[in-house]
Amino acid sequence: MVTTWRVGVDIGGTFTDIVLLGADGTVHTKKISSSVGDYARAIVEGLGQLFAETGIAGGTIEEIRHGTTVASNAILEHKGARTGLITTKGFRDVLEIRTLRMPRLYDIAWEKPPPLVERRLRRVVDERVDARGRVERQLDPAEAEAVVRDLIDEGVEAIAICLLHAYANPAHETLLAGIVRRLAPDLPLSVSSEVLPEIKEYERTSTTVINAYVMPIVARYLRALRSGLDSAGVPARLLLMQSNGGLMASEAAAARPMHIIESGPAGGVIGAQALARAKDLPDIITFDMGGTTAKAATVEGGHVARAAEYSVGAGIMVGSRLLTGAGYLLKVPAIDLAEVGAGGGSLVRVDAAGGVQVGPESAGAVPGPVCYDRGGTAPTITDANVILGYLNPHHLVGGAVTLNAARAASVFEDKVARPLGLELARAAHGAHLIAASNMIRAIRAVSTERGRDPRGFALFAFGGNGPLFACGMAEQLGMRRIVVPPSPGLFSSFGLLYADTEHHYARSFRRLTRALDLAELNAAWDALAAQARAQLAAEGFTAPTARVTRAAALHYHGQSFDLTVPVPDGPLDAAALRDLEEAFGVEHERTYGHRAGAEEPVELVSIQVVGHGLRANGRLPEHTTPARSEGAIAPRRAYFGTATGWIETPVLRRADLAAERTGPLIVEEYDATCLVLPGWRARLDDASNVLIER
Template sequence: MSAFRIAADIGGTFTDVALLAPDGTLSTAKVPSTPHDYAQGVIEGCLGILARWGASPAEVAEVMHASTVATNAILEGKGARTALVTTEGFRDVLELRRIRVPRLYEPLYRKPAPLVPRRFRYEVRERTGPRGDILTPLDAAGIEAIADAIAAAGIEAVAVCFLHSYANPAHERLAGDILRRRLPDCFITLSVDVLPEIREYERTSTTVINAYVAPPVGSYLRSLRKRLDDGGMTAPLFMMQSSGGILDLESVLERPAQVVESGPAAGVVGAGLVGRRAGYHNIISLDVGGTTAKASVIENGRHLTTDEYEVGGGISLSSRLVKGGGYALRLPVIDVCEVGTGGGSIVSLDPAGQISVGPHSAGALPGPVSYGRGGDRTTVTDANVVLGYLNPHAIADGTVPIHADAAHDAVRRQLAEPLGRKVEEVAHGVVAIANARMARAVRSVTTSRGRDPREFVLLGFGGGGGLHAVALAESLGITRVVIPPAAGVFSAFGLLFSDIEFAQSQGMLVPLDAAEPSRLTAAFETIENEVVRRLGRAAEVVRLQRRADMRYAGQAFELTIDLPDGAIDAALLDRLSDLFDAAHARTYGHSLPRTHRREIVALRVVGTVQVERPEARMADAAKTLSMPSRQAYFGDHGWLETRIVNRAALADGEAGPLVVEEADATTVVPPGWRATLDAQHNIVIDRQREQQP
């Protein structure tokens, strides 16, 4: 390796940048996000960190990127003006959805409005059977007429989803050809290219999401590509996918729905890498940013993925039970639960006079009151300033001045005086409520999945991870917290060490005991050829993992099982049945006897290209080990004189209360906890055992 690798992750408040030098030295930077043009913050951060090295943009070999542009398009309703072309009689699939709703005791609950209004959903006469037989030929003249209507309506993107097209894509292919010819300026996407599987609603919803986010994602990424080129950084641009792998720009532009949960995925990948190096196999990753907090589980050294995901609800999560709050996205996604609580979350009093935290955020502009950029509403960050946890002068390596008096005044006027409480008590309550909301995310990926959080290590990162991780761990009974190096820009770190990945699926409904090995082998080989083609690499460097979606006959949902290595034969299928039974028992607490039929529903292949990169090591830390102490408030302990140190001061271990200040993040070690450094320079914070009388 003889060139630099650079990664940038856009957050609601800050844009994080990480650079990997040819010798493996890792440098990081944190710059304010630029909501008016997010690409500007990325370019400023990249050029700034290169300047510190005295390197030119031409020396960069790869640029990795993660962004929330696709998610924000859905959450804010700012996606493309989209049309849906579907089989006659299936115009209202997006309205009918599924019967479940996320709020059981709210009979007047209204599901989110479809991303495509009914007037832009067009029916065409055609019908394909579930085995691929053509029952009614496609009305090509009808497609021509629909193209005219779409053009007149000013549509920007079109999703095409026909009944049973996964079994025979001929009608969708023909419709797509006509629409592309008649509508050259529209983004056209077909369900057979996005999700060729059974289940009409999920397939339609996923295809519509792909169309809805394509123009804003495409506009942003092309703008970023041009900015990079104009700045002399012509290296290939890779984007983080929701599944945890990176993919080249052109592939993302074809299937932008793959990057809806791009940012959270990068952090989980980094957490897995740090955990493996430190010897932790079971980890809860906690990513606290300016707008949201995200939790995920790494079990037996592997992050968990799912395709049961909904985006656009008040809490984005995957769940087989809680559904109906968002839009179904049936593509591989790292199993992340996200809540609208972060450093920029706005704090207010509800009509009952109770403190409410989030989900609205002050964002990068105007930001928290303490940033002095015009923000006038109290945030979680302001509460942390009042408590003495954050530096009262500046954070982010001095780039963000802190106005402690303004934060104190805002908490006093907006919260403390109306409640008749002391400022520090109210600020502590704000942080406690924020922690309780973050605990929802942790429980969603642990106790709701049948896992005990006390059996895991909590790995905290993001700008606010170190501020909240220990208090959150204490509330959950977790006894060890790990804060990795570069915690404040950790998602950018994860990007640097992600592999190139592409996944493809194909519907195939067949009883397992009647499955023909030769047919399965041929189907897998077809999918594998497509995966290798899309990756654009020689077949010998692509690692292929075969998977099958399986269920018991009569069930409505499946589990995805990795196929064992080896040729597909009767013995392998018998073993596959055992693996499915074990996964079903682990997920639902039981399995069924062999007399009950098992079914394969879909085949999947994940192709991975491992990228060789040197072992990373942080750039030399500042020499100052200890700084002037300050008063910090710890609830029942009251105000305590608290040592302010940097990471290097923990080499021999230090008992709390401590505040560890670094260029990109701050870590709070409260009384009763002890912090040390391990061999990988992680801060390891352990709960101290109470002294016996």
């Protein structure tokens, strides 16, 4: 019987990670340098190398699951499509006015990021629909056609349409969309009433524009990837990870790329959620540290924390939720992440005041850290960890990356230790601790700053550098348990294999709950559910593998912000509405520390559904077996600070932790290194996770 395989692929700033999982539980992994400028090439080349190493045939691959930064990079680098925007007269500058939020209080030098659509490509039509959907001024078809022709003559590569209150009545947007499709049928088109039929003009306009801006870029990338896979003899189905942690078919991703903007970090969180459930760990904080950034998220009660909106290019995403306004806003569900610019490639420098600064600038894939010997001249955290003895001084990634430890020490001595007047080991250890402090900010942002005590959570550490820093960070935070999964350096790719297909739909439905027409409400929810089931059916999911869940966004009448609560299946009646109000009150008290009295009116803001596609044969094997097996490793000296100094430290394989061992220890694997500090103990559980406890 031929073993079939599923593939998880995650593109990072330094490496592209590939995981092959067989139906029998066998795992093959590969890390390959990311091919900046043509990310698809590294995927195809990496798969080719794995096929050559293992003898696996491309035709045995059932499915490829992919997390990508292509869309977010297009926004960050302002390399998206030349986009035109059609909006209502008087609303031409919504993209520039934004919401008047300032991410940096009292900083008069701060400037808003430039809009993705320059003003001369923003066109208006003289029409008006009110908030209830009543037409106050009809759209003139001749004017609409003239505006569309004008943008086409300007040579736009995509068009976004966002008219005032189109969520309540899309008739005028539908007319404009019909003209675009008639005059330029191949021109990418994003229509707000189709992609985000919800209130709030800036949020709706920004989301619609971002969808149009990246549509040609994502479509071109997916075509190139599909072509490369077909040429390599891999005709497998291609699924893309969404920002919310669900998967979508590549065809759907090309049509709605707004859902895959932040797909990269989501896989690891979903994988951590699945493994934590299996280990009966309902509350975990995920910590993912790679070469450029470190990210943290919470899984509480077995559920991933999600945000209803987020900003792309907002810089370090930590701190107060009131300090918003940076970046480009997307009002789509996403895993709620806090991120800091700290990774293995983060540059270490001494500033003018004699202080050590770590990041957020990174050496990236090219030239990389000094020890990679690829032309890098600025010391990095990876160089510091080589000097401290934490990383193998000869190679990384199973020997794929040869290290020049002597050059790393020389550059670090010259540019950091000598200017500080410190011996080399103390300077490197100081940089290591500063990097850890920077990353602790992300963990606090998703825990203490949101009313959660991190000491009640387990730290789930992965990424190429996560297990190296987890012990020291947990010690500072008072956390007592750490989980390091198998293949931690490729876990974001591995986590993709745990995700289900999901499609999210929402529409504004603004009514006071005590004045709701239940028949109207149930009909609106049924329409959204039918839309979700139709999309799932088009992708091969029908009962019992298709499931729809519901939620509602509510607030007290007069509030600007809303909270989302789950809604049970079936038609809603008066008793169900009372339960909905009570669920909102409980969530309000949990989030803000108080709730209003029973007499305070509650307002329904929007209704939401999620269509889940559950693969009948999509569950992972209960046990996985890594195909790579490292040989015996000699101990080496490692530095643990001025109080402890240098210690001859055992260097182990993961399998050596079948019996519990006490720190200090270094666990060396193909894709990551795990550091166990003195005072901690480590062992393997029955699923090959490394459990580290004080």
